[in-house]
Amino acid sequence: MDLTPNDEQIAFQTATADWCRDNMALEGARARPEGLWAEIEAMGWTGMTAPGMDLDHATEALVFAELGRFLAPIGLIATAVASRWFPDVAEGKVALALTVSEPEDLRVLDPAGSCAVLMSEPGGLRLFDLPDSFTDQSGMVHATPHAPTIDLSTLQSRHEWTSSLWTEDDPAPPLHLQLLSAAYAVGCADAARDMAADYARLREQFDRPIGWFQALKHICSDMAVRAAAARSQLYYAACALDENAADAAFHVAAAKRLADQAALDNGRANIQVHGGIGMTDEAAAHLPLKRAHLLQFIAPAARETLLA
Amino acid sequence: MDIGFSPEEMHFREECRDWLHANVPAGKRPLDAADAITFDKAWQRRLFDAGWAGINWPTDYGGRGLSIVQQVIWLEEYAAAHAPWIGANFVGINHGGPTLILNASEEQKAYHLPRILKGEAIWCQGFSEPGAGSDLAGIKTRGRIEGDELVINGSKIWTSFAHVADWQELVLRTEEGSLRHKGLSWVICDMHAPGITVRPIRKMSGQTEFAEVFYDDVRIPLANVVGGLGNGWKVAMSTLSFERGTGFIADQVKQSQEIEELIAAARANGMIKDDRIADQLAQLRAEVAAVRAMTYRNISEVVRTGQPGPEASVIRLFTSELGQRLERMAVLLMGDAIIDFAYGDDNVVGDYLRGFAATIAGGTAQIQRDIIGERLLGLPKSR
Numbered sequence: 001m002d003l004t005p006n007d008e009q010i011a012f013q014t015a016t017a018d019w020c021r022d023n024m025a026l027e028g029a030r031a032r033p034e035g036l037w038a039e040i041e042a043m044g045w046t047g048m049t050a051p052g053m054d055l056d057h058a059t060e061a062l063v064f065a066e067l068g069r070f071l072a073p074i075g076l077i078a079t080a081v082a083s084r085w086f087p088d089v090a091e092g093k094v095a096l097a098l099t100v101s102e103p104e105d106l107r108v109l110d111p112a113g114s115c116a117v118l119m120s121e122p123g124g125l126r127l128f129d130l131p132d133s134f135t136d137q138s139g140m141v142h143a144t145p146h147a148p149t150i151d152l153s154t155l156q157s158r159h160e161w162t163s164s165l166w167t168e169d170d171p172a173p174p175l176h177l178q179l180l181s182a183a184y185a186v187g188c189a190d191a192a193r194d195m196a197a198d199y200a201r202l203r204e205q206f207d208r209p210i211g212w213f214q215a216l217k218h219i220c221s222d223m224a225v226r227a228a229a230a231r232s233q234l235y236y237a238a239c240a241l242d243e244n245a246a247d248a249a250f251h252v253a254a255a256k257r258l259a260d261q262a263a264l265d266n267g268r269a270n271i272q273v274h275g276g277i278g279m280t281d282e283a284a285a286h287l288p289l290k291r292a293h294l295l296q297f298i299a300p301a302a303r304e305t306l307l308a
Numbered sequence: 309m310d311i312g313f314s315p316e317e318m319h320f321r322e323e324c325r326d327w328l329h330a331n332v333p334a335g336k337r338p339l340d341a342a343d344a345i346t347f348d349k350a351w352q353r354r355l356f357d358a359g360w361a362g363i364n365w366p367t368d369y370g371g372r373g374l375s376i377v378q379q380v381i382w383l384e385e386y387a388a389a390h391a392p393w394i395g396a397n398f399v400g401i402n403h404g405g406p407t408l409i410l411n412a413s414e415e416q417k418a419y420h421l422p423r424i425l426k427g428e429a430i431w432c433q434g435f436s437e438p439g440a441g442s443d444l445a446g447i448k449t450r451g452r453i454e455g456d457e458l459v460i461n462g463s464k465i466w467t468s469f470a471h472v473a474d475w476q477e478l479v480l481r482t483e484e485g486s487l488r489h490k491g492l493s494w495v496i497c498d499m500h501a502p503g504i505t506v507r508p509i510r511k512m513s514g515q516t517e518f519a520e521v522f523y524d525d526v527r528i529p530l531a532n533v534v535g536g537l538g539n540g541w542k543v544a545m546s547t548l549s550f551e552r553g554t555g556f557i558a559d560q561v562k563q564s565q566e567i568e569e570l571i572a573a574a575r576a577n578g579m580i581k582d583d584r585i586a587d588q589l590a591q592l593r594a595e596v597a598a599v600r601a602m603t604y605r606n607i608s609e610v611v612r613t614g615q616p617g618p619e620a621s622v623i624r625l626f627t628s629e630l631g632q633r634l635e636r637m638a639v640l641l642m643g644d645a646i647i648d649f650a651y652g653d654d655n656v657v658g659d660y661l662r663g664f665a666a667t668i669a670g671g672t673a674q675i676q677r678d679i680i681g682e683r684l685l686g687l688p689k690s691r
Contacts, residue, residue, distance in 0.1 A: 220685050224684050257594045
């Protein structure tokens, strides 16, 4: 039993964080540059999950939490999951569709430049071909837009899509998606916590840093508590998946639930700690909040799984 | 990272399970105070005789000298077997003993540690005073040095098990005129010494397990000072950091059972059909899982570096507040029966009322938040 990263895992974590800091700063999440995806692919994060790589879930969780900390594109989650479960087909970027039970318009996240769409459905994952353009319900034809931003999404009709690829009778693929999105949420919660603590150390009122005041300090402490609980559960869940533990589904669901809450609550608290500037577009405090809202909809934890 | 245990550890787990299965008393810990003490002492002795007391304490003093991971395995199995709370032995086993191991002289360790492990000596804590609660450095109880003795005057408060304790971990001012953290000493105080008066305090749960302690020219040998005169603050902090680190693993393990019992109870009485209750139970179950994950992570840190990481205070805060949420849920599931505040065998009401201590004793939740903000996040110290 060891829930601390080993040296190799720490090296993965550090390398990811270093690259992100230099090339994919959180503040840039408003509008990522066109060439970013090619760089991400070159760094290997889209392919590190492929079957031949033999990387364990624990290392994946650590790396994706770092990516999540910098609000990396959502397409990275979908692409990484697709490269594990549809390795022969998924070449290039894969967008992510939110699950709906009826064949109605679907919300597709991060569609720019994608060649396919990943969607979870009860009991499995499905991969759709993504057309270059799509027709909405009114009959209007849209080209797939190209301007990846943090919360870009489009509504598309599922009727336009074709799919011959899906997983079934295997609980692992949906759990993989849930684990990586939980990791993103853990990173997002960390980002909000650090942004708030940095600001509380710097910003002065009443002739002292606002973090001196317990009212502000305790908001930040609660952010640290939420982030720590979510991160620990993420590690446990990843290990449970690596061990094929009987209760792995529960642990991954618990990780997703706590990570989603930590991301959202920390995102909100971060705005409060920042005060007036926190409400502006100029400050970056709103970016983790908006990302947190989006993450709530990706592979959410089912109550039945948590009570099973 | 992994959550598996080695074959050796799994064998140890089997050993724990087998012994507990055969030896855990069938009845509950008695509610009556005097009966409870007799029960606690007998149970502790039984644990000691079978080699289960002080699993990670040094072998020289009656411990098993095993790893902290084995200690965790024991506590997991202990809770799973519904073994009783260690009760009056809590302070000796979880505070006094560990502090002695870290700070005491050979002589002090050789005398006290085996007695604690055998359940022969009950310990209590003497930290808080009427004027020194969260602000512990405001301690006024003083010890005047006379020859090779300390002459002690003052008072302590919120001392659990004071009426039955043989020894007390007493922090007092031994340097006249000293201020704050300086000039304090950590002393082993004989609770049977002349001049000590214990006045029980009745809790809102109706029990009198804590008390106020008065010292009127109480004479304690200087040889009972632990860690050197004037070093009391440092010694006391080693106890508190232990308490904030691994001292509450037993409680954390117990929570994983409590949530399963709550879910079963909500299914049995149909209240789980209420969406809000079902959702709260799901939330609690996720949080209880996180406590185990945090504990494992903290233990891993201890194994790797020799001490709990700074996030230990996070676990302490999260666990204490989660415990209260679980107790609150248990009360919710009682329905209007709570209005009677009657203490049934299930002890739900007692646990609920006593549970308020979790965010007050050993550093309030607010002090914990100060510590987290200052030590973990680097925010400026406000005190």
